[in-house]
Amino acid sequence: MQHEWREGNRVTLLPEAARFLPAMVEAVSQARHYIMVELYLMESGKLADQVCDALIDAVQRGVKVYLLLDGYGAMGLGREERSRLQLAGIELRLFNPIGFHSLARNLSRDHRKIVVVDGEIAFTGGFGAVDEFLDAWYEIAIRIEGPVVADWERLFRRLWRSRLTRAAAGNPGKAVLIAQRMPACYPDGVSGRVMSARGYRYQAIRHSLYGRVSQANERLWLCTPYFVPTFSLRRRLVRAARRGVDVRLLLPGRKHDHPGVRYAGQRFYQSMLKAGVRIFEFQPTFIHAKFVLVDDWVSIGSCNFDHWNLHWNLEANQEVASAAVAEEVRALFERNFAASQEVDAAAWAARPWGQRAKEWVYGVLDGMVTRLK
Numbered sequence: 001m002q003h004e005w006r007e008g009n010r011v012t013l014l015p016e017a018a019r020f021l022p023a024m025v026e027a028v029s030q031a032r033h034y035i036m037v038e039l040y041l042m043e044s045g046k047l048a049d050q051v052c053d054a055l056i057d058a059v060q061r062g063v064k065v066y067l068l069l070d071g072y073g074a075m076g077l078g079r080e081e082r083s084r085l086q087l088a089g090i091e092l093r094l095f096n097p098i099g100f101h102s103l104a105r106n107l108s109r110d111h112r113k114i115v116v117v118d119g120e121i122a123f124t125g126g127f128g129a130v131d132e133f134l135d136a137w138y139e140i141a142i143r144i145e146g147p148v149v150a151d152w153e154r155l156f157r158r159l160w161r162s163r164l165t166r167a168a169a170g171n172p173g174k175a176v177l178i179a180q181r182m183p184a185c186y187p188d189g190v191s192g193r194v195m196s197a198r199g200y201r202y203q204a205i206r207h208s209l210y211g212r213v214s215q216a217n218e219r220l221w222l223c224t225p226y227f228v229p230t231f232s233l234r235r236r237l238v239r240a241a242r243r244g245v246d247v248r249l250l251l252p253g254r255k256h257d258h259p260g261v262r263y264a265g266q267r268f269y270q271s272m273l274k275a276g277v278r279i280f281e282f283q284p285t286f287i288h289a290k291f292v293l294v295d296d297w298v299s300i301g302s303c304n305f306d307h308w309n310l311h312w313n314l315e316a317n318q319e320v321a322s323a324a325v326a327e328e329v330r331a332l333f334e335r336n337f338a339a340s341q342e343v344d345a346a347a348w349a350a351r352p353w354g355q356r357a358k359e360w361v362y363g364v365l366d367g368m369v370t371r372l373k
């Protein structure tokens with residue numbers, strides 16, 4: 001779904017969990033009316049306990065709390081935690097729980113990350129409530145105020161009422177969403193737009209990215225943890241590099257939660273490098289962030305820009321058109337490039353056969369998965 005561009009927004013870039021987790025907890029602690037949380041990953045552990053504590057504290061202050069979790073991504077959240085949330089009065093729903101229906105339906109997941117507080121503040125990014133985000137994974141988020149917050153809330157409300165969501169077992173009552181509050185508009189704010197995707201037919205995020213890549217003039221920098229791009233995106237990246245655009249990819253290094261996906265994506269390195277695309281592999285930790293900078297346009301959110309996400313998942317990104325925000329994101333990229341190892345084209349062309357074999361094997365597997373579509 002493509003929302004309108006809206007003026008008068010304030011956005012705050014929050015790189016690393018040390019910044020975005022405290023910012024979210026603070027916003028939740030100051031909530032007066034309602035909180036909406038939509039996550040793909042939530043598993044029992046320290047971070048999930050912190051999230052539960054913050055949400056339960058809000059309920060005890062009289063705030064309505066709505067928690068929407070993906071039925072697969074939340075399988076690691078134990079019964080004790082679920083019962084604790086529900087007994088406290090939190091409305092808990094699951095999106096598309098795994099069942100004995102069609103394979104295609106089981107593959108469709110809610111990968112979005114949305115937090116809305118009182119209709120005034122929203123957060124999005126690639127975060128989840130799993131302990132890896134505390135220190136093992138590098139992630140970023142964005143804090144949003146202004147008219148686009150209403151669009152984030154509409155995304156949540158629409159899915160909450162969807163037939164694919166259902167109350168978790170033991171939920172004490174039927175959730176009734178309270179009236180939506182309209183956010184303020186800031187005269188000195190920036191232009192922003194909420195973009196979402198829902199399976200193959202509704203690909204506003206993909207089409208927006210393709211358009212920006214094709215129109216790039218100066219720079220095109222993309223960070224994604226799972227670099228298995230569509231043919232169309234690969235072609236556009238190569239064409240942009242050949243016409244003189246500074247095209248760079250920020251990707252995970254050896255520290256990866258799915259090494260096979262890394263090998264599958266590496267089979268595209270040689271053609272990219274030949275075209276002049278620069279590839280940086282992040283070294284300190286697994287980089288789970290998803291953000292793009294094209295000239296003065298920025299997109300941050302849940303979408304990994306790989307063909308799996310684009311075909312099956314519900315995704316949502318915040319787009320911003322602002323020279324000031326673009327400069328902040330440029331500086332963030334530069335810091336991450338400095339912590340990365342750049343792939344040398346000559347060395348990659350001479351890579352050992354063992355590496356090539358892994359690329360081939362996982363490339364075949366990726367192709368088999370792609371044909372499931």
